[in-house]
Amino acid sequence: MPIFDVRHQARAHRILQRAMSSHRLPHAYIFHGPDGVGKRTLAMAFARLLLCPGPVTPEPPDELIGDDDIAWRDACGHCEDCRLSAAETHPDLQVVYKALNRYHPAPEVRARKAIDLGVDVVRHFVIERANDRPARGSARVFVVLDSEEMSVAAQNALLKTLEEPPGAAFIILLTRSIDRLLPTTRSRCQPVPFVALPTDFVVQRLRQARPDLPDEQVRFLSRYSNGRLGTALRQADAGIFEAKIRLNEALADLRRVGPSDLAKLVQDSAAKLAEGYIEEMVESGMIEKANEASTTEPVRRGLIVLLSLASCLYRDVIQMGCGRPEEIVNVDQQDQVRTVAARIAPEAAAEAVREIYKTETDVAANANAALAFEALAVRLLRLEPRRAEKAPSRQA
Ligand SMILES: [Zn+2]
Numbered sequence: 001m002p003i004f005d006v007r008h009q010a011r012a013h014r015i016l017q018r019a020m021s022s023h024r025l026p027h028a029y030i031f032h033g034p035d036g037v038g039k040r041t042l043a044m045a046f047a048r049l050l051l052c053p054g055p056v057t058p059e060p061p062d063e064l065i066g067d068d069d070i071a072w073r074d075a076c077g078h079c080e081d082c083r084l085s086a087a088e089t090h091p092d093l094q095v096v097y098k099a100l101n102r103y104h105p106a107p108e109v110r111a112r113k114a115i116d117l118g119v120d121v122v123r124h125f126v127i128e129r130a131n132d133r134p135a136r137g138s139a140r141v142f143v144v145l146d147s148e149e150m151s152v153a154a155q156n157a158l159l160k161t162l163e164e165p166p167g168a169a170f171i172i173l174l175t176r177s178i179d180r181l182l183p184t185t186r187s188r189c190q191p192v193p194f195v196a197l198p199t200d201f202v203v204q205r206l207r208q209a210r211p212d213l214p215d216e217q218v219r220f221l222s223r224y225s226n227g228r229l230g231t232a233l234r235q236a237d238a239g240i241f242e243a244k245i246r247l248n249e250a251l252a253d254l255r256r257v258g259p260s261d262l263a264k265l266v267q268d269s270a271a272k273l274a275e276g277y278i279e280e281m282v283e284s285g286m287i288e289k290a291n292e293a294s295t296t297e298p299v300r301r302g303l304i305v306l307l308s309l310a311s312c313l314y315r316d317v318i319q320m321g322c323g324r325p326e327e328i329v330n331v332d333q334q335d336q337v338r339t340v341a342a343r344i345a346p347e348a349a350a351e352a353v354r355e356i357y358k359t360e361t362d363v364a365a366n367a368n369a370a371l372a373f374e375a376l377a378v379r380l381l382r383l384e385p386r387r388a389e390k391a392p393s394r395q396a
Pocket residue numbers: 052053054055075076077078079080081082
């Protein structure tokens with residue numbers, strides 16, 4: 001994939017390409033910003049460029065035109081190095097993540113549960129290899145995913161390598177939150193900021209990547225993902241749209257549905273969502289196959305997703321109540337948003353968002369899901385006036 005396929009990240013492109021043009025290329029970077037906006041894609045494209053012996057000079061996209069001091073560069077895309085790095089099998093390209101402990105030479109490290117990105121993984125896969133000569137060309141590139149998960153010991157061990165990287169080594173740390181890295185780590189790296197993508201662009205790329213996705217899903221997911229294309233794609237594949245339709249219908253009709261049926265519906269939806277999460281969670285080392293956590297953890301993640309969808313409905317109710325219908329995310333369920341907005345004022349909807357957030361904290365801390373959702377439903381119903389007080393004229 002060409003480097004400029006990463007769009008709407010003009011600052012990131014400029015920082016990298018200007019450094020390259022000036023021949024004062026830093027050896028350590030922190031790519032930081034929201035999930036799903038192109039950090040990993042650009043890191044891999046930049047790695048290909050560093051490893052390609054014959055870079056080319058492409059036309060930059062519109063948002064980068066006008067920077068005449070920069071000689072834009074990209075990997076050629078055709079040589080053996082480009083082929084190997086595109087397949088992520090280049091011997092001088094190492095992607096580092098916490099579950100890599102399963103490939104560590106020491107059996108005790110392999111047997112450990114990968115709770116964080118530990119010092120053993122960082123030592124073996126980054127520090128030691130950074131000192132090796134490149135196997136093919138003139139560089140070795142390390143891309144560290146979710147680098148905020150590096151333990152303090154791992155970050156401390158890495159400091160010297162970041163400070164004075166062996167000549168040919170480039171280290172790119174990716175993180176959704178630069179503040180969660182130690183100040184000593186941050187001060188040794190060139191920060192490269194990433195921003196949320198424009199909604200129109202998310203729509204366009206969603207349509208390209210998932211041509212069969214119905215239009216109403218594309219519209220909802222592009223808004224709900226908040227400019228995070230990768231997140232929208234994952235949500236499409238996990239089937240959250242179907243789950244949110246059922247959830248919003250139940251919330252709009254909460255008095256009739258009642259707390260215990262709402263709790264049942266939520267648990268059922270969470271179990272369905274969980275099926276889609278299991279593989280990814282095993283892959284990333286969050287859970288192991290075939291133990292108790294392999295069923296409960298993905299379901300918990302499904303519950304949290306449903307709470308975030310519920311919170312989205314009530315935020316839409318606030319927008320509707322404040323006369324900003326163009327801001328709502330549930331564009332495909334405006335009737336449900338209107339129904340709730342007719343029953344409760346924006347202040348009460350804001351209180352509902354707070355209640356949902358509290359429930360999220362409880363669920364994340366292992367609370368009984370059925371009880372937590374029943375209690376939430378009771379509290380949401382209390383925010384609504386009794387039937388007799390309802391003004392029927394606003395429903396029309
Ligand atoms: Zn090449």
